Amino acid sequence: MWFPTIVIVVVGITQIESRDCSELSSVTNLKIARTDSSLTIEWTASNSAEECLEGYELCLSAISFENTNTTCYNVSKNETSFSSNDDIYYCVNYKATVTVLGADGLKLRSSYGSLEALAPTTIDSTMIQSVSVDNVTASGATISWEPVYKDSPCALHYSVCYLEDDSAGSPGCYTMINTSDTAIKLPYLKCLTNYTVNVSAVFLDKTTSSVVTTAFRTSGAVKVVVSSMMLTMILFIASL
Incomplete structure (x- = not known):
């Protein structure tokens, strides 16, 4: 008598752990250093999960008595410093803000770092x-x-x-x-x-x-010279 052979295959199920990217951690230790020709901004990276992190947005503000000018840059998630080669001015406060850019458009703004104004070596110099x-x-x-x-x-x-x-x-x-x-x-x-x-x-x-x-x-006043014939014509027209 023939008996059928039954083969039972057991398939293992591996549980894949998914990361929660709904929350991001900010960067820390944000600092600004200044040289004669540039500014360098440094920070400690966000400890958010690698797959949750897209990069950083760094905004640098120059604040004077009258104006505030802000420029923003996109920075790779692998970078923890940035150098600005824009013109550096005396008597300007600089403020940097780093925003952590996450997956699905999530953003988390960090606390900012600032650099106090630097005055000229002689305040009465020619301006x-x-x-x-x-x-x-x-x-x-x-x-x-x-x-x-x-x-x-x-x-x-x-x-x-x-x-x-x-x-x-x-x-x-x-x-x-x-x-x-x-x-x-x-x-x-x-x-x-x-x-x-x-x-x-x-x-x-x-x-x-x-x-x-x-x-x-100053120059002299402009004189208007009217000929006698023109004056006669003007008076004639005015009398009509």
Whole structure:
């Protein structure tokens, strides 16, 4: 008699452990170091699971008296430092923030690191490179200047003063609050008159930088000459 053979195959089941990527850990020990030409930001990596981590977003803010400029960069998850070769300025506070980028668009912002403002070696150094005069008329002129440092982050504001030559009076002065503005039009000047202009930067403690001076002379008033024939025609038309 034939008996069928029954083969029983036992298949092992392996349990695969899945990672929970719903939570991310932040980076730690975030620091900013400065050299003469660059900033270096360093941190200790996030201890989130490898498969949960996509990378980092590093944002660097430059904070002066008047403005805050922020630039962000994408950084590989294998990196724990970043060097910025953008222009580094005096009298600017720098702040760095690293955001951990995780799977499925998750983000976790870390605490930030900061670097205090660095002042010039001499606070009364020249902050204005040059001053020029343009668009001179009988009653006005445009004064413009070039700062030593872009937007003069060390300065609270600019001071522009002008005075007639040989005048015993007080100069007229303008305060330029926005240090990104580097020009001003002087109105209500006298024709055929010599003027001297002084431009300087004013610091937070009210001291001033070295003054840069220039001079100019206003033009004569424009005269309108009307011929007798033209005047007769104008009077004739007006009488109609």
